[in-house]
Amino acid sequence: MNDKDRPWVLIGDERRSTADIEARAARAARGFEELGVRAGDVVAIVLRNDFPMVEATLGAGMAGAYVVPVNWHNTADEARYVLENSGAKVLVIHADLLASMGDIAPAGTPVIVVETPPGLVEAYPSARSAAAGPVDMIAWDSWLDSYAPKAPPFAVAPGSMIYTSGTTGRPKGVRRTPPTPAQAESSLAVMRQVGGLLPYVGRMQDVVLLIPGPAYHSSPNGWLFALLRMGANVCIEPRFDARRMLERIERERVTHVLAVPTMFIRLLALGEEVKARHDLSSVVHVMHVGAPCPPHVKRAMIDWWGPVISEHYGSTEVGAVTWCTAQEWLDHPGTVGRVVDGTEVVVMDAEGKVLPPGQSGEIVCGRATYPDFTYHGDDDKRRRSARGRLVATGDVGWFDEAGFLYLSGRASDMIIFGGTNVYPAEIESELTKLPGVADCAVFGIPDAEYGEQVCAFIQPKPGVELDAEQVRNGLAAHLASYKLPRHIEFVDSLPREDTGKIFKRKLRDPFWEGMERKI
Numbered sequence: 001m002n003d004k005d006r007p008w009v010l011i012g013d014e015r016r017s018t019a020d021i022e023a024r025a026a027r028a029a030r031g032f033e034e035l036g037v038r039a040g041d042v043v044a045i046v047l048r049n050d051f052p053m054v055e056a057t058l059g060a061g062m063a064g065a066y067v068v069p070v071n072w073h074n075t076a077d078e079a080r081y082v083l084e085n086s087g088a089k090v091l092v093i094h095a096d097l098l099a100s101m102g103d104i105a106p107a108g109t110p111v112i113v114v115e116t117p118p119g120l121v122e123a124y125p126s127a128r129s130a131a132a133g134p135v136d137m138i139a140w141d142s143w144l145d146s147y148a149p150k151a152p153p154f155a156v157a158p159g160s161m162i163y164t165s166g167t168t169g170r171p172k173g174v175r176r177t178p179p180t181p182a183q184a185e186s187s188l189a190v191m192r193q194v195g196g197l198l199p200y201v202g203r204m205q206d207v208v209l210l211i212p213g214p215a216y217h218s219s220p221n222g223w224l225f226a227l228l229r230m231g232a233n234v235c236i237e238p239r240f241d242a243r244r245m246l247e248r249i250e251r252e253r254v255t256h257v258l259a260v261p262t263m264f265i266r267l268l269a270l271g272e273e274v275k276a277r278h279d280l281s282s283v284v285h286v287m288h289v290g291a292p293c294p295p296h297v298k299r300a301m302i303d304w305w306g307p308v309i310s311e312h313y314g315s316t317e318v319g320a321v322t323w324c325t326a327q328e329w330l331d332h333p334g335t336v337g338r339v340v341d342g343t344e345v346v347v348m349d350a351e352g353k354v355l356p357p358g359q360s361g362e363i364v365c366g367r368a369t370y371p372d373f374t375y376h377g378d379d380d381k382r383r384r385s386a387r388g389r390l391v392a393t394g395d396v397g398w399f400d401e402a403g404f405l406y407l408s409g410r411a412s413d414m415i416i417f418g419g420t421n422v423y424p425a426e427i428e429s430e431l432t433k434l435p436g437v438a439d440c441a442v443f444g445i446p447d448a449e450y451g452e453q454v455c456a457f458i459q460p461k462p463g464v465e466l467d468a469e470q471v472r473n474g475l476a477a478h479l480a481s482y483k484l485p486r487h488i489e490f491v492d493s494l495p496r497e498d499t500g501k502i503f504k505r506k507l508r509d510p511f512w513e514g515m516e517r518k519i
Helices: 018-034 051-062 076-086 095-101 118-123 125-130 140-145 181-194 218-230 242-252 261-268 272-277 295-305 326-331 379-385 424-431 468-476 504-512
Strands: 008-011 014-017 042-046 066-069 090-094 111-114 173-176 208-211 233-236 256-259 285-288 309-315 319-324 335-339 344-348 361-366 373-375 390-399 405-410 415-417 420-422 437-447 451-460 487-490
Touching: 008 018, 008 051, 014 018, 018 051, 018 140, 042 051, 042 076, 042 095, 051 066, 051 218, 066 076, 076 173, 090 095, 095 111, 095 125, 111 140, 118 125, 181 218, 181 319, 208 218, 208 242, 218 233, 218 256, 242 261, 242 272, 256 261, 261 295, 285 295, 295 309, 295 326, 309 326, 309 335, 309 390, 326 335, 344 390, 373 379, 405 424, 415 437, 415 451, 420 424, 424 437, 424 451, 424 468, 437 504, 451 504, 468 487
Parallel strands: 008 233, 042 066, 042 090, 090 111, 208 233, 208 256, 256 285, 285 309, 451 487
Antiparallel strands: 008 014, 173 373, 309 319, 319 335, 335 405, 344 361, 361 390, 390 405, 415 420, 437 451
């Protein structure tokens, strides 16, 4: 494929021009309409990173419909809830996921099945037995071929309706109003700033974006489709692998990368010979999002990759609201940045009073030109999240005197030990510094005397043996005694998503079974 075929999308080892993908998406738009999908309706997809995921998302948007990307790690019951709650008119699903989840579609909902391609079977060996799907399925490729493309002008795409993780019960879909032209341009302006795209205005065909994580997540989903529409080239990995990520950057001359801190940890764990082998000089901008990054990890990445590591903070509901460069972070270690243009971010106490710099409280933010949202089917939850014209993110943090924001952690993750607030992120950051610790998860469990106590699950590095007292002694020099984990468990592996992000609820829920706690 030569320059005239730019922009393109590369998934695994297969490359297609964006023009070809959009032509197939237009067929999908016509097909969705023939199945009764109208503007404002929902198309649900249970798809791994694959071309039909891109085609179905773009096609639904051309028809004016929302896309609900369902986390395919969900249990069948969890997936069924999302499909029912969203009111999905059509389900598009990979064959092996249909085989493992079973009958998750509401009665009467058309199900279109995508054959699981060899690249995904290689990445997910469990997919092998059901890669082709049932013989009586509506097959994606033949279904597309049966429709002529929908002709422009297309409807305004309302975007993806992402279901939040549900810290206090069932997840809710963030349903945003379709953007006006002014709102769309405002969002693009923020993405150009935060995404390191300002030098590429007018020549987006020179951008090569790497998406190494699953696109059902809010951030990769948003950046992927925004940059596709801007005209960038996009590499999408079937599954994150640290070594392959370096190979991909070198081979495709990747310029922009979207990452999460766990990816940094896995990259840094590669041997020095492996790290030195790859030419990463094409990378000009790395965005990391999704979770607090331990300072020593971020500093090590900047030492290795140079001053290309940026960070932004926000949420599915409000988008990116703060941003910092590598140098700003080095000057203000631990920050998630200053407020982006056109956005308001404040820190409030429990009574709604705005707090001064240095005082920690609830992070509340918003952007007047960002499309408003509600939680699908739960307007009350939307009203509860409102703080005047702004929205509570669910995070706790503070500003310094220079206007840089810092996170303490999720309000829902906070451990209340005898009336004292303890934030797991602080403890996890110190744990990952200890020799022999590969990764960890910290959360609160019941305590008859103090209400909650700190619990830590720790994954040692291969061949390393740790004991609880050794860990506590290592933490004692840096943390107050009430922050030290009273309950420690060592495990060979922690339950993770493909990004490496830990499914903390799977560890925490058994401790709270039969007890009341908002988690």
